[in-house]
Amino acid sequence: MAKKANNLAIAIDIGGTNMRTAIVDEKGKIIAKNSAKTIQKGESGNTVTIQVIDEIKKLISGYGIKKFKGIGVSAVGPIDFKKGAIVNTPNIKYKFIPIIEPLKKAFGLPILFINDCNAGALGEKYFGAGKKFSNLVYITISSGIGGGAIVNGNLLLGKNGNAAEIGHMTVDTEYNLPCTCGKGRGHWEAYASGNNIPKFFRIWTKKNHLETKFPSAAKDIFDAARKKDKVALQFMEELGKINGRGISNVVAAYDPEIIVLGGAVALNNGDLALKYAKKNIDKFLRLPKLEITALGENAPLLGAAASVFHNRP
């Protein structure tokens, strides 16, 4: 059956490592998808902009532009709504990557632009575990930690589109670890993101005079815990305190009905991380449902498509 005109969305998820593009229908079905490494060679952020345009052209060749309702862009933050650009992200070497204007010019379609965690929240709301709920938080635990919050049906954006940067909530003052965001200390991301778990593990073992027989990449620590290694299990308790405080802050701030966790760490080891986190969530809080995303790595991509179909962040 031929698809009627204007009922598809072009979705893009721009990350520090990968750039994914997809054609998505109104039901959230991915019809075509490409993935490429985000290019970080070249003088300016326009390098990335040009790559985005090329990737879209490749993806939709043979489709005809009239089939598409718009382009939804999910990007690693921080973003700047007013400038329509990705700005000062620690994940890509360029300070300024223009998005909205150049894409409008290249394709003549409406451009919807949000950060990847907010996109993740929309993806869950329309196509995932959040369908039945008006209050949900999407948390990504990957190389960093981020969040997107939908409260009373509204996606919280803030002045530039970076609300719910929950990875930079303070969860510890004992170790006081410096955070990837710059000068912050004790932030959730500094302990529990895929990039920072190894550092936290090393500092924790040293402080407690513990010896380990396994390498300290995040994956190795979780693997050792699954094999009941004593030190690894003890560390799970310590990491559980950090994650429990992080999730408690989220519950206290947004009162969600459901929290959905995505990102590589959650997808690969979320069951283990959640088990220990749950013990440490403040007991006075009303606990929401806690789930690992069923959308895999596609939550932000699907959220970008949802923003086109529903004309929102």
Ligand SMILES: [Zn+2]
């Ligand atoms: Zn931080």
